[in-house]
Amino acid sequence: MSKKYVVVGGVAGGMSTAARIKRIDPYAEVLVFERDENVSFSNCCLPFHLNELIVSSCDLVLMTPEKLKKQYNLDVKVLSEVVKINRDEKSVTIKNVKTGETYDESYDVLVLSPGAKAIRPKSIKGVDNKNVFVVKNVGDVDSLKRYIDDNKIDDVAVIGGGFIGLECMVSLREAGKNVTLVEGLDQILTPMDHDIVQILHKEIHDKGVELILNDTVTEITDNEITLASGKEVKAGAVVLAVGVTPETSLAVEAGLEIGSTGGILVNHHYQTTDPSIYAVGDAIEVTDFITNKKTRLTLAGPAQRQARAAADHMFGRTYRNTGVIGSSVIKIFDYNAACTGLNEKACQEAGIEYDVAYVIPKDRVGLMPEANPIHFKLIYQVPTGQILGGQSVGKGNVDKRVDVIAAMIMNRANIEDLKELELCYSPWFGTAKDPVNMAALVATNLLNGEYKQVRLSEVRSLVESGAMIIDAREAREYEEGHIKGAINIPLSEFRQRLDEIPTDKPVYVHCLSSQRSYYMVRELTNRGYSQVYNIQGSFLAISCYEYFTDITTGREPIVTNYRFDLL
Amino acid sequence: MSKKYVVVGGVAGGMSTAARIKRIDPYAEVLVFERDENVSFSNCCLPFHLNELIVSSCDLVLMTPEKLKKQYNLDVKVLSEVVKINRDEKSVTIKNVKTGETYDESYDVLVLSPGAKAIRPKSIKGVDNKNVFVVKNVGDVDSLKRYIDDNKIDDVAVIGGGFIGLECMVSLREAGKNVTLVEGLDQILTPMDHDIVQILHKEIHDKGVELILNDTVTEITDNEITLASGKEVKAGAVVLAVGVTPETSLAVEAGLEIGSTGGILVNHHYQTTDPSIYAVGDAIEVTDFITNKKTRLTLAGPAQRQARAAADHMFGRTYRNTGVIGSSVIKIFDYNAACTGLNEKACQEAGIEYDVAYVIPKDRVGLMPEANPIHFKLIYQVPTGQILGGQSVGKGNVDKRVDVIAAMIMNRANIEDLKELELCYSPWFGTAKDPVNMAALVATNLLNGEYKQVRLSEVRSLVESGAMIIDAREAREYEEGHIKGAINIPLSEFRQRLDEIPTDKPVYVHCLSSQRSYYMVRELTNRGYSQVYNIQGSFLAISCYEYFTDITTGREPIVTNYRFDLL
Structure with a gap:
């Protein structure tokens, strides 16, 4: 005897659960309720309508209720908001969004996939003005684009430097708008670390976006925003992307327990504290694979896996709940940026001792077309060598490298394993x-x-304190741009100039990308110099690291020339 | 007291060993002998000089002996062939290739990295003609290109469909030549399986190369080649790329043991049967990570790791010898092809029971520009589910997917682990x-x-035997091209047409890429139909699989239209 399944929410998690239930039991009665007008739309593609990369917003809608009925035999009702869970009667109350009428629908099993809602800080004056938009569904992005087009708006402010804010920023800039991005922290893209995102700060700046860090919006009017610093920025439209909060009101009202992170509490099977009610997707609390701590994660991949797991459990199928590591990737103009696992801040918060390897090799053989430097950062536990996280920024295939790290992390692999890992190679694809x-x-x-x-992060103070810095590049390279105060002792000459290198004080060596300096540091160390340090990332990374702060603060650069021509 | 190290061979393995020795012990005396005129050249980039992607052949040489001396304090002698190992005296005899003079050089530790030499089958009449070239070093590719340019040759034959042959084929075709590729087997690129390489056969054909399979060359003259089939092909120049054989003559003559595969036998530390003599690179025998069998592998990555391991052992450092899995990737015109681990034939040879999942999703979200089908094949052990191999062909990021499989294999992961693997996602990069x-x-x-x-491989005989084949696509799709004899019952209609589906005989279902047919097969199975089969890969893969054999044999196609417009 098949049961009756009611699903709240018709995007990623909800629709995946519904489809999986039907695959396991074609006789099951499955009802999906969605309060918006569309189901199964491509959430992640919304920003790409702003520059008409996806020309029609209709294309964002992948499936209609009619098609879902015909193909998968699913009953989907849009513009139908579930306003109440009646746990005792095992029913939900549904409100017709257009007419306001309500009715009850019984369930044997209920699935909550309400998602997360965009935060609209009440502290911002004018946050509800008609020119302020969030980007959470097709209607949102449609309204935003229409408002900009209809009112011929040239100046747009994006508030928030997370994934959605950044993607909207890129699309709007590519659509020819004057874009300002305002971020309250000292960096965009907080899943990544402060050092490696400096390249992205530079890229955003280079592409003509005004990037404002360490500042927040206090007021929005029809044509400008005012920041906490007092700065005023022209903006006819505002995209609010300061984060999301899980949609828990329905669960709270029904007396279901909420976890410590603010997401709906679920067990191994994605059951809430009422075993007849499952919850999946952006609204729930999940477990971090590495730290074992509770966390929240608003990503499509994990939502789909949760959906499958929940449906499986409804039919007595066992399932492995691995927890999450948080793998993500974004394209910011000409650069790609990807990360997985723990970043430095997360390690610190979890009290995990760690160290970092930061390399900048070419992403394919240097002789090949479009060979570009790839910044790759590996975070590992000390003293075990367990791989904790990976981050990469570059014009090429960063996602490949970070996906490999994701696989290594989920296999609880060690840096020794990664060293021996045999990957595909040909000059077109790598090294x-x-x-x-x-x-x-x-x-x-x-x-x-x-x-x-x-x-x-230590280089500037080394320079300012007059530390002994050796530039191991050739004289010609040194002349074209170097760290102020650095002494040029090329790798090809240092064995004849050992007397210039002191043994009684620290010596810091760099080259272009730390390969030559590594050789020099190794050899000096082996020759008995005990205070020799390699400067991580070398000149290329130092240039990237310093640039954006230099130009926005007007501070004195520590290099004579950034040499971005080599990037 | 530092030792004296002599290295035979100055490319990948040899030079890496030498550099590593110097990094560990800067006082070590290291001598590298190379019989050719260049060391440290980019072996893997040689074919890309033929279409002037790499304009000057000088660029292929990454380091000169002078630079190696100055930067790494290495003594490198080119045009110096080691002709004999005098194990009793612990010395080698070196011949100056230009003058013929010989002299002896003593060693404490000897490293053999002689590489592999291109096979020149004596069975081919004219194989030593002046218009026949192999591509093993800079001189080879230089001579080949010069011969073609100087003699204004338009027609070139490439013999052998392995990596080097294929890359030369692509470059020569891109340089505007009429290229014929002759391969003795029924497929190119034998590390991959017969089914998935059919796409590449099609691509090679589409790009105007004459691809001849199942045939071998018997004679080469100044302007043509004759095949075993009797066919004659115009060819002013011939590239011979029929494989390599390890350079073991020096080792054999010195009485070092050769392994069962024909490579120099080495132990865990890459020591030969004489513990003072190490061997690394293409000349040695290695161990397969999965089958534990001895094998040979001519890839740069493993050679570099062997070099490091050998050098480490010389200094008492322990090292993990993981064995090899054989990961590789190649670009063939607009397609990329990558593979790792065991293919089907290797599983069969090793007596491993296996099964195959073959999927053809889009490589990024379908709404995004340049979203293309990616053919991905996963090979896993039955009944354990252990991952054995992965292969992928497509216009997009195939290497990423195969690198992830490589990582999973080397962690001895299971398909259950792969199912749960959390990878980076955004619409630009994947799904x-x-x-x-x-x-x-x-x-x-x-x-x-x-x-x-x-x-x-079973579809053709199903069609020919009149089996019941259901096409689950919509009528419009069916009309634009379908399997002959297939009945069109769209997924959106089949629940109303269940009476058309027999329960007493096998039913084979397909759609475009097996997603809709999967739904239908699942539901029919759940409704009690016990003889329902999904056709792996569906219409897209069937078209690719059948096409090249159809056009070259003139056999009757099993589809009314291939629909390559959807590829």
Whole structure:
């Protein structure tokens, strides 16, 4: 005897659960309620309508209720908001969004997939003005685009430097708008670390977007926004992308328990505290694979897996709940940026001792067309060498490298394993030693105490304190741009100039991308110099790291020339 | 007290060993002998000089002996062939290639990295003609290009459909030549399986190369080649790429043991049967990570790792010898093809029971520009579900997917792990369920007996035997091209047409890419139809699989229209 399943929410998690239930039991009665007018739309593609990369917003809607009925035999009702769960009667109350009429529908099993709603901070004066938009569904992006087009708006402000804000920023800029991005923290894209995102700050700046960090919006009017700093920015339309909060009101009202992170509490099977009620997607609390701590994660992949797991459990099928690692990727103009696992801040918060390898090799053989530097950062546990996280920024295939790290993390692999990992190679696609292998070599060397490094964030103070910095590049390279005060002792000459290198004080060595300096540091260390440090990332990374703050604060640069021509 | 190290061979393995020795012990005396005129050249880039992607052949040489001396303090002697190992005296005899003079050089530790030499079958009449070239070093490719340019040759034959042959074929075709590729087997690129390479056969054909399979060359003259079939092909120049054989003569003559595969036998530390003599690279025998059998592998990545391991062992450092899985990738015109681990033939040879999931999703969200089908094939052990191999062909990021499989294999992961793997997603880079996740879902469904499939290779005989084949696509799609004799019962209609589906005989269902047919097969199976099969890969894969043989044999196609417009 098949049961009756009611699903609240018709996007990623909800629709996946419904479809899976039907695949397991074609006789099941499955009802899906969605309060908006569309189901099964491509949430992640919304920003790409703004520059007409996706020309019609209709294309964002992948399935209609009619098609879902015909193909999958699913009953989907749109513009139907579930306003109440009547747990005792095992029914839900549904409101017709257009007419306001309500009715009850019984369930044997209820699935909550209400998603998360965009935060609209009441502290911002004018946050509800007609020129302020969030981007959560097709209607939102449609209204935003229409408002900009109809009112011929040239100046748009995007508030929030997370994934949605950044993607809207790119699309709007590519649509020819004057875009300002305002972010309250000292960096965009907080899943990644402060050092590696500096390249993205530069890219955003270079593409003509005004990027404002460390500032927040206090007031929005028809044609400008005012920031906490007092700064005023022209903006005819405002995209609000300051984060989301799980849609828990229905669950709270029904007395279901909410977790410590604010998401709906679920067990291993994605059941809420009422075993007849499951919850999946952006509204729930999940477990971090590495730290074992509770967290929230608004990503489509995990939502789909949760949906499948929940449906499976309804039919007595067992399932492995792995927890999440948080893998993501974004395209920001000409750069790609990807990350997985823990970043430095997350390690610190979890009290995990860690170290970092940061390499900048080419993403394919240097002789090949479009070979570009790839910034790759590997975070690993000290003293175990367990891989904790990976981050990569570059014009090329960063997602490949980070996906490999994701696979290594979920297999609880070690930097020793990564060092030996045999990956595909041909000159079009990579290098014989892939950047991930290279990072693992650096990491094992560091962990084994083969040599010592200093981090990018330490270089400025080294320069300012007059530390001994050696530039291991050739004289010609040095002349074209170098760290102020650095002494040029090329790798090709240092054995004849050993007397210039002091043994009684720290010496910091760099080259262009730390390969030549690594050789020099190794050899000096082996020759008995005990205070020699390699500067992580070397000149290329230092240039990227310093640039954006230099130009926005007007501080004195520590390099004579950034050499971005080499990027 | 530092030792004296002599290295035979100055490309990948040899030079990496030498550099690593110097990094560990800067006081070591390291001598590298190379019989050719260049060391440290980019072996893998040689074919790209033929279409002037790499304009000057000088660019292929990455390091000169002078630079190696200055930067790494290495003593490198080119045009110096080691002709004899005098094990009793611990010395080698070196011949100056230009003058013929010989002299002896002592060693404490000897490293053999002689590589592999291109096979020149004596069975081919004219194989040593001046218009026949192999592509093993810079001199080779230089001579080939010069010969073609100087003699204004328009017609070139490439013999052998392995990596080097294929890359030369692409470059020569892109340089505007009439190219014929002759391969003795029924497929190119034998690390991949017969079914998935059919796409590449089609691509090669579409790009105007004459691809001849199942035939061998018997004679070469100044302007043509004659094949075993009697066919004659115009060819002013011939590239011979029929494989390589390890350079073992030096080792054999010195009484070092050769392994069963014909490579130099080495132990865990890459020591030969003489513990003072190490061997690395293409000349040695390695161990397969999965089958534990001895094998040979001529890839740059493993050679570099062997070099590092050998050098480490010389200094008492322990090292993990993982064995090899054989990951590789190639670009063939507009298509990329990558593979790792065991293919079907290797499983059969090793007596491993296996099954295959073959999926053809889009490589990024379908709404995005340049979203293309990606053919992805996952091979896993039955009944354990252990991942054995992965292969992928498509216009997009195939290497990413195969690298993930490589990582999973080396972590001895299962299809259940792959199903749960959390990878980076955004519409530019993939889909929420990545092709590798999708393949794992198919694999687990198959392994768990959720539904049954037939392989691509079985479809033709099903058609010819008049089996019941259902096309689950919409009528419009069916009309634009379908399998001959297939009955069109769209997924959107089949519940109303169940009486047309027999229960007493096998029924084979397909759609465009097996997604809709999967739904139908699942539902029919759940409704009690016990003889329903999903056709692996569906119409897209069938078209690709049949096409090249159809056009070259003139046999009757089993489809009314291939629909390559959808590829």
